[in-house]
Amino acid sequence: MELQVKIHAGKEVDFSKEVIERLVQENLNSKVDNYLKQFDKKDDAEWILEIKIDKNKKNLFNWVLQATLDGQSFRYEREDYKNMDDLVNHLFDHFKEGLSK
Numbered sequence: 001m002e003l004q005v006k007i008h009a010g011k012e013v014d015f016s017k018e019v020i021e022r023l024v025q026e027n028l029n030s031k032v033d034n035y036l037k038q039f040d041k042k043d044d045a046e047w048i049l050e051i052k053i054d055k056n057k058k059n060l061f062n063w064v065l066q067a068t069l070d071g072q073s074f075r076y077e078r079e080d081y082k083n084m085d086d087l088v089n090h091l092f093d094h095f096k097e098g099l100s101k
Contacts, residue, residue, distance in 0.1 A: 003028070003036065003047040010054030013061070016084065020053060023085060027092035035099035039069045046070065056080065065091045074098045 005024060009017045028036075028049075039047060052064040061084055064077040076094045081087040 003049055006048065006050045008050070008052040010052075012055035013053055013084075019084070020051070020088065023088040024049075024051060027088060031092050031096050032099055035096060036069070038099075039072075053084070061087055063087050063091060065095060067095065 005021075005028075007017060007020055007024065009020060013020075036047075047067075047069050049065070049067045051066075054062055056062050056079065058080060060080045060082055062077075062079045063081065064075070066076075067074040074095060076091045076098075078087055078091065081090075
């Protein structure tokens with residue numbers, strides 16, 4: 001089954017949606033692709049990766065990465081992050097750790 005990626009960008013960061021999509025795809029292809037193969041054994045497995053990003057009142061990023069892979073749930077979030085690129089990469093590092101267990 002193919003992974004469904006849903007990106008929810010708040011109005012403060014909607015202009016960066018293409019950048020977010022590119023960063024997510026790069027991380028999926030380079031960091032977690034081998035770990036996702038363990039979920040590829042079932043044709044009927046549900047794979048959903050949801051990402052929510054917005055800016056807060058401090059003009060910093062708040063971010064949530066939530067994944068459901070064949071019944072297993074993963075959730076990572078960060079608040080008050082200055083650099084969006086680093087934040088995306090950091091959350092995927094945590095996701096990779098979770099997948100490796």
